[in-house]
Amino acid sequence: MFYIYCPYCGEHREEEEFHPKGEAHIARPADPESCSDEEWGDYLFFRTNPRGIHHEMWVHAVGCRKFFNITRNTATYAILETYRMGEQPSITDDTREPLEVAQTPTETTPADNLEGVRA
Amino acid sequence: MSNTVDDKIKTFDTRTDANVPIESPLAYTYRRSGAPAPDKNSKAVLHERPFLGHLTLRGGAIVLDEALRSVLDMSLPAEPQSLLFDASGERSVQWISPDEWLLIVPGGEEFELENRLREALGDAHFAITNVGGGQTVVDLEGEAASELLMKSVIYDVHPQHFPVGKGVTTVFAKASVILRRPSETRWELVVRRSFADYVYRWLLDAGAEYGIGVQR
Ligand SMILES: [Zn+2]
Numbered sequence: 001m002f003y004i005y006c007p008y009c010g011e012h013r014e015e016e017e018f019h020p021k022g023e024a025h026i027a028r029p030a031d032p033e034s035c036s037d038e039e040w041g042d043y044l045f046f047r048t049n050p051r052g053i054h055h056e057m058w059v060h061a062v063g064c065r066k067f068f069n070i071t072r073n074t075a076t077y078a079i080l081e082t083y084r085m086g087e088q089p090s091i092t093d094d095t096r097e098p099l100e101v102a103q104t105p106t107e108t109t110p111a112d113n114l115e116g117v118r119a
Numbered sequence: 120m121s122n123t124v125d126d127k128i129k130t131f132d133t134r135t136d137a138n139v140p141i142e143s144p145l146a147y148t149y150r151r152s153g154a155p156a157p158d159k160n161s162k163a164v165l166h167e168r169p170f171l172g173h174l175t176l177r178g179g180a181i182v183l184d185e186a187l188r189s190v191l192d193m194s195l196p197a198e199p200q201s202l203l204f205d206a207s208g209e210r211s212v213q214w215i216s217p218d219e220w221l222l223i224v225p226g227g228e229e230f231e232l233e234n235r236l237r238e239a240l241g242d243a244h245f246a247i248t249n250v251g252g253g254q255t256v257v258d259l260e261g262e263a264a265s266e267l268l269m270k271s272v273i274y275d276v277h278p279q280h281f282p283v284g285k286g287v288t289t290v291f292a293k294a295s296v297i298l299r300r301p302s303e304t305r306w307e308l309v310v311r312r313s314f315a316d317y318v319y320r321w322l323l324d325a326g327a328e329y330g331i332g333v334q335r
Contacts, residue, residue, distance in 0.1 A: 008217050009287075010199045014273040016290050062295045063288050064199075064216040 004058070007084045008066040021057040023047045024069045051075050053093035058082075128237065132230040133249060143169035144255045144315035149335075152320055157332025162263035165322055166334040168256040172229025173309075174222040175215075176236070178245030183220065186239035187212065190232065195220060202286035202299050213286045213299060221297065221309070223256065255315055259306040259322070263329035268306060270325045272298055276306075292321045 003012035029035050029043055048054070054074045059067045071080045071089045080091045143149075145167050157164045176183050184195035193212055196203045202213040213221045224232060233247050240247075259267065268276045274289040275281065276298075286299035286307075294317055297309035310318045323331060 008199070014290070016273055062290050064219075066216060 004070070004079060005082045006060045006063060006066075007068050007082050008064045009060065013060065013063055017060060017062040019059050019061045021059050021067065024055040024057045050093070053080070053091065055089050055092075130230070130233060130237070133252060134227060134230070141170065143167060144310075144312040145169070145319055148316045148319050149333075152316075152323065154333035154335055155323070155331070157334055158330065160330040161261060161332040162329040163259065163261040163267050163326045163331040164264075164334055165319070165326070165331060166258040166260070167319075168258060170226040171251065171256055172222075172224040172226055172232070173249070173251040173254055174224070174229055174233055174236075175248040175250050176212075176220045176222055176245070177218055177248075178240070178243060179218065182240060182243040182245065186236050186243075187222075189239050190235045200285050200287050202284050202301070204301060208301070211299075211301070213297070215288060215297075221250075223309075226251075253312050254309055255312060257308040257310055257315075257318065257322075259308065260304055261329070261331075263326075264304075264306055267322065267326050267329060267331070268298070271321060272296070274298060291318060294318055 002015050004015055004018055005012050006018075026043065029039060032040065035043070052073055052075055054072050056070050056072060057067055058070050059065065066085075068082055068084055069087070069089065070082050071091045072078065073080060081089065083089060176187075180195055180197055184197075187193050187195050191205065191210065193203060193205050193210065195212060196214045199214055199217075202211060204211045210224045211222070213223075215221050222232075229249055229251060233249060236247055265276050265278075272289055272291050274287055281300055283300050283302055286297060288295060288297050290296075291298070291308065291310075294311070294314040296311075296314075296318065299307040299309065301307055308318065323333075
């Protein structure tokens with residue numbers, strides 16, 4: 001039993017209320033018609049599955065029912081931050097390539113969002 | 120029976136003049152599982168308030184707030200997890216999600232209210248859904264009410280964490296409920312119709328040690 005901070009409810013909630021929904025920040029190809037099979041296959045099926053820092057989508061399923069993002073360490077399971085859809089993570093793994101998203105300018109993340117998990 | 124606010128959206132009154140008996144979501148449960156009357160030893164008392172008008176409002180907070188102020192003279196709770204009542208205490212509006220609120224009014228008011236809200240909202244981007252047929256309200260009172268909830272919900276109901284005027288959607292046993300605290304002494308559970316039997320029987324079972332009674 002642990003608590004996850006929902007950036008929409010603005011408080012820590014029991015993990016049982018949430019569901020993980022896979023890797024975050026996967027941009028749908030702007031023009032699917034012009035994608036090669038490989039590009040489309042990559043978009044649809046292939047995920048990074050890193051050891052360490054990972055950005056993933058979760059949904060507050062029994063709660064506000066909103067999707068949001070979590071930066072999580074897949075090796076330690078530590079949740080490092082949670083942030084709203086459309087926002088960018090403040091914690092990234094500098095050893096890997098930067099994310100290719102950046103559609104809208106990042107809103108500043110409220111400081112209380114940074115504490116993703118509380119024992 | 121079918122009135123329309125504008126040409127695009129057909130609304131209709133779910134309460135008809137036809138002589139069709141209506142039953143609370145717990146009607147079958149009362150017959151099958153019984154309803155022990157509360158006595159002087161009851162530290163928890165359960166009381167269902169069926170047939171209320173439930174409307175789900177979705178849309179932007181600013182337009183919904185304006186409409187609600189003009190139609191009901193109530194403001195929309197902007198803070199997450201907040202619950203507001205009107206002066207009579209009979210009408211409430213609760214934050215459910217950043218773009219969703221639950222409005223509960225005395226039974227029979229909801230159709231006219233829905234139409235007036237639609238009128239006030241005009242061309243704004245919104246949705247109003249009458250969910251009254253899908254859920255019921257169960258009140259829980261008594262000195263052991265919060266202790267009973269501690270056994271049933273995963274949410275922390277300590278008064279410091281759950282003050283009066285708060286409401287959350289959370290897990291109750293294996294079901295989901297909306298748990299609200301309208302006053303120091305009373306808790307409200309907004310329960311889905313199909314889970315009403317389960318929640319009721321869970322409460323009777325979990326409340327047995329507090330001599331739970333059912334007020335009817
Ligand atoms: Zn939430």
